[in-house]
Amino acid sequence: xxxxxxEILLAHGGGGRMTHALxxxxxxxxxxxxxxAPLEDAARIDVTSGSIAFTTDSFVVSPVxxxxxxxxxxxxxxxxxxxxxxxxxxxxLSAGFLLEEGLPMPLLESIVASMRRTCEExxxxxxxxxxxxxxxxxxxxxxxxxxxxxxxxPPLPSGAATVRPGDCILVSGPLADHGMAVLSARNELRFDTxxxxxxxxxxxLICALLAAVxxxxxxxxxxxxxxFGTVLNELAAGRDFGIEIEEAAVPFRPExxxxxxxxxxxxxxVACEGRVVVxxxxxxxELALATMRSHPLGREATQTGRIVxxxxxxxxxxxxxxxxxxxxxxxxxxxxRIC
Amino acid sequence: xxxxxxEILLAHGGGGRMTHALxxxxxxxxxxxxxxAPLEDAARIDVTSGSIAFTTDSFVVSPVxxxxxxxxxxxxxxxxxxxxxxxxxxxxLSAGFLLEEGLPMPLLESIVASMRRTCEExxxxxxxxxxxxxxxxxxxxxxxxxxxxxxxxPPLPSGAATVRPGDCILVSGPLADHGMAVLSARNELRFDTxxxxxxxxxxxLICALLAAVxxxxxxxxxxxxxxFGTVLNELAAGRDFGIEIEEAAVPFRPExxxxxxxxxxxxxxVACEGRVVVxxxxxxxELALATMRSHPLGREATQTGRIVxxxxxxxxxxxxxxxxxxxxxxxxxxxxRIC
Numbered sequence: 001x002x003x004x005x006x007e008i009l010l011a012h013g014g015g016g017r018m019t020h021a022l023x024x025x026x027x028x029x030x031x032x033x034x035x036x037a038p039l040e041d042a043a044r045i046d047v048t049s050g051s052i053a054f055t056t057d058s059f060v061v062s063p064v065x066x067x068x069x070x071x072x073x074x075x076x077x078x079x080x081x082x083x084x085x086x087x088x089x090x091x092x093l094s095a096g097f098l099l100e101e102g103l104p105m106p107l108l109e110s111i112v113a114s115m116r117r118t119c120e121e122x123x124x125x126x127x128x129x130x131x132x133x134x135x136x137x138x139x140x141x142x143x144x145x146x147x148x149x150x151x152x153x154p155p156l157p158s159g160a161a162t163v164r165p166g167d168c169i170l171v172s173g174p175l176a177d178h179g180m181a182v183l184s185a186r187n188e189l190r191f192d193t194x195x196x197x198x199x200x201x202x203x204x205l206i207c208a209l210l211a212a213v214x215x216x217x218x219x220x221x222x223x224x225x226x227x228f229g230t231v232l233n234e235l236a237a238g239r240d241f242g243i244e245i246e247e248a249a250v251p252f253r254p255e256x257x258x259x260x261x262x263x264x265x266x267x268x269x270v271a272c273e274g275r276v277v278v279x280x281x282x283x284x285x286e287l288a289l290a291t292m293r294s295h296p297l298g299r300e301a302t303q304t305g306r307i308v309x310x311x312x313x314x315x316x317x318x319x320x321x322x323x324x325x326x327x328x329x330x331x332x333x334x335x336x337r338i339c
Numbered sequence: 340x341x342x343x344x345x346e347i348l349l350a351h352g353g354g355g356r357m358t359h360a361l362x363x364x365x366x367x368x369x370x371x372x373x374x375x376a377p378l379e380d381a382a383r384i385d386v387t388s389g390s391i392a393f394t395t396d397s398f399v400v401s402p403v404x405x406x407x408x409x410x411x412x413x414x415x416x417x418x419x420x421x422x423x424x425x426x427x428x429x430x431x432l433s434a435g436f437l438l439e440e441g442l443p444m445p446l447l448e449s450i451v452a453s454m455r456r457t458c459e460e461x462x463x464x465x466x467x468x469x470x471x472x473x474x475x476x477x478x479x480x481x482x483x484x485x486x487x488x489x490x491x492x493p494p495l496p497s498g499a500a501t502v503r504p505g506d507c508i509l510v511s512g513p514l515a516d517h518g519m520a521v522l523s524a525r526n527e528l529r530f531d532t533x534x535x536x537x538x539x540x541x542x543x544l545i546c547a548l549l550a551a552v553x554x555x556x557x558x559x560x561x562x563x564x565x566x567f568g569t570v571l572n573e574l575a576a577g578r579d580f581g582i583e584i585e586e587a588a589v590p591f592r593p594e595x596x597x598x599x600x601x602x603x604x605x606x607x608x609v610a611c612e613g614r615v616v617v618x619x620x621x622x623x624x625e626l627a628l629a630t631m632r633s634h635p636l637g638r639e640a641t642q643t644g645r646i647v648x649x650x651x652x653x654x655x656x657x658x659x660x661x662x663x664x665x666x667x668x669x670x671x672x673x674x675x676r677i678c
Binding site: 010011013014015018019020040041042043044045046047048049050051052053054055056057058059060062081082083085086088092094095096097098127128129130132133134135137138139140143145147149150152219220221222224225226227230246269271329330331335336337 | 349350352353354355356357359380381382383384385386387388389390391392393394396397398399401420421422424425427431433434435436437467468469470471472473474476477478479482484486487488489491501525560561563564565566569577608610668669670674675676
């Protein structure tokens with residue numbers, strides 16, 4: 001506390017009494033579980049023989065609170081979803097907090113509460129963490145890194161190497177909501193839109209999908225940074241197949257389309273944080289879609305394209321008026337600090 | 340590149356072609372290994388039944404290059420050591436890079452090379468990573484988060500609950516070198532000292548120690564943030580034993596002692612990044628010390644104190660002139676951004 005205001009001080013990162021109090025009163029209170037409670041240098045997790053998945057992501061979104069979510073929800077969803085698209089059941093997360101001196105304590109508390117709620121939703125636990133405080137101006141408010149461990153057990157996607165012409169490309173819902181919601185919340189813009197981030201943990205949806213079509217899912221990816229257009233290019237690059245998507249079938253909300261046009265941003269490259277792109281073999285497409293649509297996070301799931309023979313290694317968009325254009329990987333950055 | 344200078348641009352964090360190029364040409368080139376190479380959203384690691392240790396740490400040291408190390412070496416050592424003091428053999432690390440727009444590419448390259456060298460020394464691999472770029476002024480140069488997974492297999496420390504009066508407290512070498520080296524490298528100070536950071540990966544030393552006295556090690560901790568004084572307090576707090584250390588036996592280099600006096604800093608609370616505090620049962624102390632001293636990172640290992648009955652829960656320093664004083668946990672922050 002400083003001048004009666006509750007805010008983060010350098011002392012909260014010093015490793016002394018104030019650090020211990022912050023860890024005990026805020027983090028341990030919110031994330032309490034048997035693995036975290038001993039506050040040892042590392043948490044102990046029991047595993048059985050097999051494969052685990054391990055991933056990490058740092059989150060620097062600005063503003064830290066946006067329509068439909070905040071940095072805390074995003075930091076849990078992002079890492080849970082990176083595990084989920086590999087078919088891994090998330091079991092443990094780490095949380096590394098980077099805090100600016102002067103950060104209002106109520107803001108940190110609300111972000112931590114949001115992490116806790118999202119963890120509970122997924123059934124994953126934050127078992128280890130770290131907090132650093134940097135002097136005023138040394139970082140912008142708060143960044144969070146999460147790393148995650150998941151258990152890989154069948155049914156799993158069969159992998160990018162098994163993708164072949166004829167396979168169907170499904171998406172679990174409208175695209176680009178997250179990026180456009182964050183953008184519309186920026187002070188300099190303050191667009192009066194109703195766009196909310198799609199930020200959500202996908203494991204439950206993906207688990208249901210894998211169970212429904214255990215041999216049908218070839219490949220999955222969450223279209224975060226770089227959006228749908230980039231994810232498709234990552235799949236196609238260097239392969240002996242191409243990807244064709246139908247402009248009319250790529251799902252964007254009307255508000256997202258409108259704001260994109262005003263800002264001159266192509267929503268094909270705008271991040272989602274609660275959508276999954278799924279490649280399934282053709283015979284499984286109908287059941288996969290029905291399964292996704294019966295889940296709250298996949299109600300608007302749709303088929304947007306398919307794997308084709310030509311042009312190999314490229315992504316082609318068939319436009320509404322019957323033309324085609326190549327969907328390139330963008331070189332630069334449309335939207336910094338969207339996640 | 341901008342104006343012919345090689346530096347980090349926002350586009351390097353955008354998820355597009357420049358991000359891919361950075362990942363491929365810098366990170367994948369430096370850290371190349373089979374788990375990282377597929378660049379999937381998560382790395383796959385095979386485990387056998389048992390327990391793993393999981394930890395995370397963020398590093399915000401300033402300056403990023405200091406006598407005896409840099410941010411990259413520190414980011415690997417810090418997480419490796421958190422695993423090692425739990426008795427866990429480090430097997431996989433994640434690396435989350437937070438970069439400021441305009442960061443000179445040669446600086447990033449040298450930090451990455453340093454991470455690679457340290458990983459090779461330990462025999463641990465960086466299997467998954469993430470890169471975010473924040474606009475100029477949004478963070479100070481570069482921060483790195485590492486999370487780590489280690490395998491817990493006997494011999495392990497028997498745990499803080501097994502510590503009892505009569506046990507010996509050993510340290511693997513002189514204390515406070517890291518913190519004082521970083522401090523002496525700060526622009527505003529520029530002390531002309533010969534102090535070098537002790538920053539080093541401790542797994543090899545700890546592995547040898549556990550093998551030599553498999554049932555003798557009760558508890559270990561690396562005295563990083565908060566230093567030796569804080570670590571001892573963490574061990575004693577709330578326990579039915581106390582800790583007594585001999586002022587004359589706490590090892591500080593003369594340069595560290597001198598600089599501490601000039602700056603009015605108590606070196607008992609200054610971070611090491613390559614030292615370990617070990618509590619051993621009395622019958623194992625001699626062999627434990629001999630084992631540590633035969634290792635390059637433990638040549639100056641020494642006994643500094645012991646576990647006592649009274650005062651329970653406290654740490655007492657016996658001074659050179661025969662008095663005693665309580666070693667308190669500092670409330671605040673002596674040295675921000677030392678790790």
